[in-house]
Amino acid sequence: MKVEICAPAGNLPSLRAAVDNGADAVYMGFSGDTNLRNFPALNFTEDEVSTAIHYAHSKGKKVFITVNSYPQEKELPLACEAVDKAYSLGADAVIASDIAILSYIHERYPEKRVHLSVQASASNAEAIKFYCRHFGIKRVVLPRVLALDEIRALRAETDVEIEVFALGLLCINAEGQCFLSSYITSESINTYGACSHPKFIDFVEGDEGAFKIFSNGVLLNQYSPTEEAAYPTPCKGRYHNKATGQLHHAIQDPESLNVLGILPEIIQAGVDSIKIEGRQRSRTYVEQVVRAFREAVDSYYETGNCRVSAEQGQHLDSLFEGLAPTYGCYKGK
């Protein structure tokens, strides 16, 4: 069986674009705090989820619903309600990370499919085993902290389906274990579902086109008029290292993940699904990236290679303005 292409959708047009261009599965979330792309004007109402699932199922494709924030007490009922709605509307799986939600699903819907979200950061065989034993997960979305040889070793140790990230914005820190944005702004990616939420960001113009970017009053970066600015998450800020005297991107260069160049190795590592990041992106983005990955995957199964033209590769990279493409740590740390 071919590796699954799991595509993002932040609205109905994107969902249709994903399905029509060759995604095998689409993941999406309800509007609000229950999922990790909690941005304004993004995500689905109940009616839209229903429409989306009908459309995807009519084309033989799957829909996974993310309920992958870590709700605090008062938000728990809302998260459980999202789980209820997802399954009752016919979602093929719910993607979750919080122990309370996983417990709820396991007790209430033992026959339903649940995937362990990347936010649970299950990066080793024992962690995966723990979530299988207690919550019956059928799939783990691996955190972006594993090299390919580590993924191959995991594959040998577990029967659970493995999903890995293939394209998009790149968390450099272990997912679910990064509190940089929360430390700066008070709102945690884990609890509120957005890293560096736009409401905290201020652009302050300086002389002749130079500008500074603040998050909750903390300076993250300062650009000259000729520099391209990436979305200001704390990990992509520029800082003074007082031990070495450097002023640089101390945590991460502005870069984004693109594994198109090593797709055969990813598939050969034994993964079941490759995930494309970008629920916050446009319909055009979804259409283009899904089409490129569909061609590459099909080409791999036909020829053993992923024939992707240089133009197409460059075109994909151009979708990530200001960010250089990287393989993350797949090829080594």
Add this chain to the structure above:
Amino acid sequence: MKITLGPIPFLWEKERILSFYKEVSATPVSTVYLGEVVCSKRSVLGRDTIEAIARMLSDAGKEVVVSTLGLITHRDELNFIESLCSLPLNIEVNNIGVLNLCPDKSRVICGPHLAIYNAPAAKFLAGLGIRRIVFMPELSQQAIESLSLSVPSVEKEIIAFGNLPLAFSWRCYTARALNLSKTNCAIVCNKYPSGMPLDTMEGMPLFNINGTQLMSEKKVCMIEQINILRSFGIGHLRIIPQEHHTSEIVAIFNKTLTGDLSVPTALEALKKFAPAGISNGWFHGRAGWEYVEEASVKISAAPAS
């Protein structure tokens, strides 16, 4: 309330570690957490050395806990941790997979790196029979209260002073600063026993690079919240070891608990050990780096007249 000493976050030379714990044995801490949480390449303390230090501390009347890695990506790391679990000591679990390796859950302390945000999650762990939970640093007062009250039979601990853990990565940030890869890092982090401070471009102390971990450069300080934490049933206050003055910090907390030092005096004394500043913002539902004075909390909480 008891004072605990968290695991040493930074990589120190073995000699320094040994003399540090000798000093610690004479302090009024009740519990000492030993071992490496950040990076498995920092194998300065093997199982035998950990056992020897543990014996010395136990003889001094301390509860000894072996802390284990937060981020685990290799079977080798799991095997090493499993060998630590066979020591007759309590185990701090910082990665959920390690729970599988500890058959006797009454020896398990769930460390600050497990994502426990709500009462059902805490109750789930309590149901496995664990001994203690160390709360994640980003929890607010409200969350700490509801979590604490939901698991009365489990011991509760919070980080009361020191650099806060903020992130783990596959990347070694210390190696990156020195233009090395993680694979060929030569364990250079041992040259930075207090980490590498990162300031914003405006000079605000923000983060601290500690190998594959990012910490806060400001130090959390919960001395003003002792009474309220006690009222929630929190029995353990954790001090994070620092390159200098750890014993003095412990002494200040101890004198405050015994009533020999007033909170305002203690606070002023602790500030001297946090040159980049102190913080308590997360407790107050604000940004982690912020510091909210107790006086202003009282004023804003007072009913309008």
